[in-house]
Amino acid sequence: MDTNDKNYRNPDAVLDIYDKPPLGSWFILSLQHLFSMFGSTVLVPLLVGLDPSIALFSSGVGTILHILITKRRIPAYMSSSFSFIVPSIALMKTVGFPAVAQGTIAVGAVYLIVALLVGFVGYGWIDKALPPIVVGPIVIVIGLALAGSAATDSTMNNGTYDLKFFGIAMFTLITTVFFNMYLKGFLSNIAILLGIISGYLLSVILGVVNFSKVASSPWFALPSFEIPFINYTPHTIYWGAILSFAPLAFVTMAEHLGHIMVLDELTHRNFFKDPGLHRTLAGDGTASIVAGLLGGPPITSYGENIGVMAVNKIYSVYVIIGAAVFAAVFGFVGKLSALIQTVPGPVIGGISFVLFGVIASNGLKILIDNKVDFSQKRNLMIGSVILVIGIGNAMLQIGSFQFSGIGVATIVGIALNLILPKEARSEEKE
Numbered sequence: 001m002d003t004n005d006k007n008y009r010n011p012d013a014v015l016d017i018y019d020k021p022p023l024g025s026w027f028i029l030s031l032q033h034l035f036s037m038f039g040s041t042v043l044v045p046l047l048v049g050l051d052p053s054i055a056l057f058s059s060g061v062g063t064i065l066h067i068l069i070t071k072r073r074i075p076a077y078m079s080s081s082f083s084f085i086v087p088s089i090a091l092m093k094t095v096g097f098p099a100v101a102q103g104t105i106a107v108g109a110v111y112l113i114v115a116l117l118v119g120f121v122g123y124g125w126i127d128k129a130l131p132p133i134v135v136g137p138i139v140i141v142i143g144l145a146l147a148g149s150a151a152t153d154s155t156m157n158n159g160t161y162d163l164k165f166f167g168i169a170m171f172t173l174i175t176t177v178f179f180n181m182y183l184k185g186f187l188s189n190i191a192i193l194l195g196i197i198s199g200y201l202l203s204v205i206l207g208v209v210n211f212s213k214v215a216s217s218p219w220f221a222l223p224s225f226e227i228p229f230i231n232y233t234p235h236t237i238y239w240g241a242i243l244s245f246a247p248l249a250f251v252t253m254a255e256h257l258g259h260i261m262v263l264d265e266l267t268h269r270n271f272f273k274d275p276g277l278h279r280t281l282a283g284d285g286t287a288s289i290v291a292g293l294l295g296g297p298p299i300t301s302y303g304e305n306i307g308v309m310a311v312n313k314i315y316s317v318y319v320i321i322g323a324a325v326f327a328a329v330f331g332f333v334g335k336l337s338a339l340i341q342t343v344p345g346p347v348i349g350g351i352s353f354v355l356f357g358v359i360a361s362n363g364l365k366i367l368i369d370n371k372v373d374f375s376q377k378r379n380l381m382i383g384s385v386i387l388v389i390g391i392g393n394a395m396l397q398i399g400s401f402q403f404s405g406i407g408v409a410t411i412v413g414i415a416l417n418l419i420l421p422k423e424a425r426s427e428e429k430e
Helices: 023-048 052-069 082-094 097-121 124-129 132-144 147-155 163-182 185-189 191-205 212-216 239-267 272-294 303-312 317-330 334-341 345-369 377-391 405-419
Strands: 078-080 299-301 396-398 401-403
Touching: 023 052, 023 078, 023 082, 023 185, 023 191, 023 303, 023 317, 023 334, 023 345, 052 078, 052 272, 052 299, 052 317, 052 334, 078 272, 082 097, 082 239, 097 239, 097 272, 124 405, 132 239, 132 303, 132 345, 132 377, 132 405, 147 163, 147 345, 163 185, 163 191, 163 345, 185 191, 191 303, 191 345, 212 334, 239 272, 239 299, 239 303, 239 345, 239 405, 272 299, 303 345, 317 334, 377 405
Parallel strands: none
Antiparallel strands: 078 299, 396 401
16 A cells, blocks of 8 residues: 555554544643754744744744645644854844845745756655665764754753753653653653653752743733834845855755655655655745744754654644644743743753654664665765764855755765765675
């Protein structure tokens, strides 16, 4: 049976893509996704100097748009991208948000142009360019590339090692593993949320959480939207911003391809075929354009939410829609938004150990399931190069243009796969 057929159901799934959970569990499962992505979502605007509430709102709207454009077939969450932090900070210090907005919209435009090209060319090239020996290591890199960030969140308090932080992170990690392994039924499906709550409660007891911002925040707070011709009038075209942002779209595209590969593996589907790579790219690009028009940062798919699905095997697109609705609504509720922002770094770090690790493990599963033979020199070379470049974050930087280690690893891996012969000369039989 065609795994992309709507009647197909993944036998490994607790809830498959089209399964709608009961209302009570739907609420909690969506909330779990919200907490998992929240830290990274609000960190980007805080670093850049944008309103975190807008980033939260635009992530919810962007996710819903992506799901609609992909015909409700891909359970992917869209949120703030880290790839544009450096040029965004520089522009905010000089010409301000209008330039960032134009750059963000340019990113979306690049996505739409590439989506149009892919729509004409088709998806047949993907199987040739991305066989298991390339996909597996790339998925491993996606999981492990942020391992350093998880470790930093778990140990560092304002640049100084904090044993208390490490203890909170380990407690969060251990309780999450315990809940996942020893609880049954619905409770085992929300192990991530229970782990976050446990780590948060310990943080409160140890005095790590500061509630002052929650107390001072209003219940209702309209995000500081930056809508052109309403909140500001664009007086010029910022070509510098456009030219510094647009090339970076190819970085997030490479990461987006990797995320789709992971989702293919988890859900037993081929999303490159149906609804098609052109639709996933168009959804991603549209989300960024809307974010730029609202006052938010560029948007891309999120590995944290994929990690949650890998742990609980719940791939329901309705759960992702619920998380998106929560994000959009919480952008207007000042106290709730401020409360979620009080979740300390070590709790996020402890959960990240699980989420990022599970993604990496799925990369190993791809290699094992496809019986990739590493005694062959070709496979050994391709896999080794992708892993070290990606995990080591050997980025390509030319001026303000910065191509992440994941992007470089993906391009190099695809190139080696297309160039190298099936056998090394030393392996050829006489």
